[in-house]
Amino acid sequence: MIKNMSKASRSGLINYGIVIVVFIIVKILMGAGAMSNMLQSLLIPACCYIVMAISLNLTVGVLGELSLGHAGFMSLGAFSGIIAATALQTAIPFPALRLLIAIIIGAIFGGIGGVIVGVPVLRLRGDYLAIVTLAFGEIIKNIITVLYIGIDANGLHIATKQSNLNLLEDGIAIVKGPMGAVGVSKISTFTAGFILVIVTLIIVQNLVNSRQGRAIQALRDNRIAAESVGISVTKYKLMAFVTSAALAGAAGALFGLNFSSTGAVRFDFNTSILVLVFVVLGGLGNIRGSIIAAAVLYILPEMLRSLNINEYRMLIYAVILIIVMLVSNNPQLKALFGKIIPKRRKGDAEIV
Amino acid sequence: MKKVISMLLVVAMCLCVLAACGAPSTPSTPDNSGSSQPSGTTTPPADGAVVIKIGGIGPLTGGAAIYGIATQNGAQIAVDEINALGGDIQIEYDFQDDTNVAETAVSAYNNLKDWGVNIIYGTTTTSPCVTISSETYADRYFQLTPSASSPDVTAGKDNVFQMCFTDPNQGVTAANYVSEEGLASKVAVLYNNGDAYSTGIAQGFIDQANTLGLEVVTEQTFPADTNTDFNVQLTACKDAGAELVFMPIYYTPASLVLAQASQMGYDPLFFGGDGMDGILGIEGFDTALAEGLMLLTPFNATATDERTVSFVEKYEATYGEIPNQFAADGYDCIYAIYEACQQVDGLADMIANGDNAALCDALIAIFTSGEFSVDGLTGLGMTWQANGEVSKAPMVVGVENGAYVTK
Known part of the structure; x- marks a missing residue:
């Protein structure tokens, strides 16, 4: 049956297969107690970064626009998700349902951010999106850093100084300016992370392989040709970009609810670049590459701890990144891999 | 076929990664000096x-x-x-x-x-x-x-x-000290509003200063990212007539504040928190600028007690x-x-x-x-x-x- 399917849907199925198999293996190892505490603590953030990488790949690889502020959308999702989850703490006692609502709200806020940035900027030609998203990420970081948000019986209170928050006796301050969100109850689970990865894969792969997805890729490959056959540039660009931003918001909500405190500075330019590194190393437009690169590169620096090389750990990580970048672009090595795997054809590595 | 191979390879790789670091987390016994030898111990127990x-x-x-x-x-x-x-x-x-x-x-x-x-x-x-x-x-x-x-x-x-x-306690202590010693009656506060440490101390200081009747003439802030030019904030402090500038900030920006205040001929009493400790050790910093600076610190490396x-x-x-x-x-x-x-x-x-x-x-x-x-x-x-x-x-x-x- 698989033989009869198109190449794209076969490749998509394999992606689901990889994620499900890894999830089952991890669950078995956890059940058997054969997994270190450290590795277990990395699972949920790794899921978040995988979703981030897949969603950024939609913007960078499929749409062909450079976004340097993906962490800004993650930040929006994280803080809106945390506020929603904390506000609903008494109304909804089930953590799983609260997490679901928080992730949906995170996705909505991420999407709104995407619309705000995308509507004016995606009409322009050139690298404007890179510049504007870069600024957007910094603006979000600085705004959240000065905000104090609390909740009490009267609803949400937002101020720029703690003394102006005016909470009632039973009110709680959720976001405390530069401290970020403090005292968050951790409700994220690895299973939720796994489901989010699968949902992201379903959304992105179906979008890419749909009529709309082909229009988006046509815009990437030749804008003038695409416009000449009647493809609306702004509509399709906005579709891809907002989907990407909303998924980043969902990942942010899962991420924020995995730690008892989260500061806005966590979602800075470096985080955006980190995700971009995952995408570029995994291959532009290559969704499976994004998944593997995000998982391996996120876990790698923590694995290096076991070598007891404290000061040089991050240095070695950087060297590994450079080596991977060089090796994956080396024509001789590519030819060598071509010989080892005989069926490898040119063009096979594109959109999978 | 290739897809199947690559999928198998991925699974195998994941298994290797997980198994390699999947050491069981049983608490090791005291005399077990296993593979993770800590860097510290020099004498055998x-x-x-x-x-x-x-x-x-x-x-x-x-x-x-x-x-x-x-x-x-x-x-x-x-x-x-x-x-x-x-x-x-x-x-x-x-x-x-x-x-x-x-x-x-x-x-x-x-x-x-x-x-x-x-x-x-x-x-x-x-x-x-x-x-x-x-x-x-x-x-x-x-x-x-x-x-x-x-x-x-x-x-x-x-x-x-x-x-x-704690940060607020440090602010309270500083305000008490300023008030008890009669260092100034008009104070300005300059802090980094992108930093929890700095805002915490500043908030504690301002609250206590209001209680003690010290007049806080102006509150000036700067963000965490851009902290190289303080002329605007210093001018505001000067115009407000502050005799003492309380700055609960780290020593790197503080050294710039001192240099820029000296350039504009503004010479109030500067008072810092424990983050200011280290200012005399900055390479290329003219320690004459820090003359008269006061700071709260729990430790003085030039103290002469035996320990x-x-x-x-x-x-x-x-x-x-x-x-x-x-x-x-x-x-x-x-x-x-x-x-x-x-x-x-x-x-x-x-x-x-x-x-x-x-x-x-x-x-x-x-x-x-x-x-x-x-x-x-x-x-x-x-x-x-x-x-x-x-x-x-x-x-x-x-x-x-x-x-x-x-x-």
């Missing part, structure tokens, strides 16, 4: 001695590395001293890098748990510490931080104690620099843990069984008993309150002729 595993967390790389390295080194000196005594309690010490990021701190902490840690020392910086303290609270590990100063670190967690003053002199000597000999207050806080932390452990009944059994929860409860009882006090480099007769805050006498130093003088 004496026979029959109890070996406590203390795990430290702090930034060893990145922008906050100087604080993490100082706390790591200060504690290392205390560990070496205690192990050299050859007493009943020996310490195994490991320090993990968290790059000042909360999520990295969590994996550093879990790495220590896999190592079989008994007591957590750290974390050095505040925002990772807020995350880690709720982890240790859930897992019941005793935690003592040298320098994470936000009240959020200890709020609602009985197992977390601080060696440093400080010995500590500074050892630190300089080993690491080639003058220790700052972070190193001294770290040193005191290890001694506080050591002295408390000496009072724990059945310590050997708890360690042998890996019963960290019992050890945690025993240490909490000792720390909050009111009778437990520690004499350290950063204060004499330090005691702890039930909420985890330290009680010790604050110290104000002034800069005279390019050196600290205790006021």
Whole structure:
């Protein structure tokens, strides 16, 4: 049956297969107690970064626009998700349902951010999106850093100084300016992370392989040709970009609810670049590459701890990144891999 | 076919990664010096001695590395001293890098748990510490931080104690000092509103100043990212007629503030918090600019008491620099843990069984008993309150002729 399917849907199925198999293996190892505490603590953030990488790949690889502020959308999702989850703490006692609502709200806020940035900027030609998203990420970081948000019986209170928050006796301050969100109850689970990865894969792969997805890729490959056959540039660009931003918001909500405190500075330019590194190393437009690169590169620096090389750990990580970048672009090595795997054809590595 | 092969390869790779690091997390026995040999211990433990595993967390790389390295080194000196005594309690010490990021701190902490840690020392910086303290609270590990100063670190967690003053307390102490000494009646506050430490102290200072009747003529802020030009803020302070500028900020921006104030001919009294400690050591900084600067710091490296002199000597000999207050806080932390452990009944059994929860409860009882006090480099007769805050006498130093003088 698989033989009869198109190449794209076969490749998509394999992606689901990889994620499900890894999830089952991890669950078995956890059940058997054969997994270190450290590795277990990395699972949920790794899921978040995988979703981030897949969603950024939609913007960078499929749409062909450079976004340097993906962490800004993650930040929006994280803080809106945390506020929603904390506000609903008494109304909804089930953590799983609260997490679901928080992730949906995170996705909505991420999407709104995407619309705000995308509507004016995606009409322009050139690298404007890179510049504007870069600024957007910094603006979000600085705004959240000065905000104090609390909740009490009267609803949400937002101020720029703690003394102006005016909470009632039973009110709680959720976001405390530069401290970020403090005292968050951790409700994220690895299973939720796994489901989010699968949902992201379903959304992105179906979008890419749909009529709309082909229009988006046509815009990437030749804008003038695409416009000449009647493809609306702004509509399709906005579709891809907002989907990407909303998924980043969902990942942010899962991420924020995995730690008892989260500061806005966590979602800075470096985080955006980190995700971009995952995408570029995994291959532009290559969704499976994004998944593997995000998982391996996120876990790698923590694995290096076991070598007891404290000061040089991050240095070695950087060297590994450079080596991977060089090796994956080396024509001789590519030819060598071509010989080892005989069926490898040119063009096979594109959109999978 | 190729797809199947690549999928199998991915699965195999994941299995390798997971299996390689999937060491079971059973607490290792004290005399088991396994593969993860900590960097610290130089003397082999004496026979029959109890070996406590203390795990430290702090930034060893990145922008906050100087604080993490100082706390790591200060504690290392205390560990070496205690192990050299050859007493009943020996310490195994490991320090993990968290790059000042909360999520990295969590994996550093879990790495220590896999190592079989008994007591957590750290974390050095505040925002990772807020995350880690709720982890240790859930897992019941005793935690003592040298320098994470936000009240959020200890709020609602009985197992977390601080060696440093909390931020608001530092602000209150500074306001009290300014008022009691009659240093000024009109004060300006200049702080970094992108930094929890700075805003915490400033808020405490302003509240206390209002209570004491000090007039806060202006509050000036700057963001965490752009802190090189302070002319606007200084002009505002000058126009408001401030006689004293309170700036609870780190020493790097503070050195620029002092230089720019001197350029514009504005010469109020500058007063800083403990983050100002280190300003005299900046390369290329004209110490004449800092003349008259006052700061709150728990530690003065030029003090002449026996312990400080010995500590500074050892630190300089080993690491080639003058220790700052972070190193001294770290040193005191290890001694506080050591002295408390000496009072724990059945310590050997708890360690042998890996019963960290019992050890945690025993240490909490000792720390909050009111009778437990520690004499350290950063204060004499330090005691702890039930909420985890330290009680010790604050110290104000002034800069005279390019050196600290205790006021």
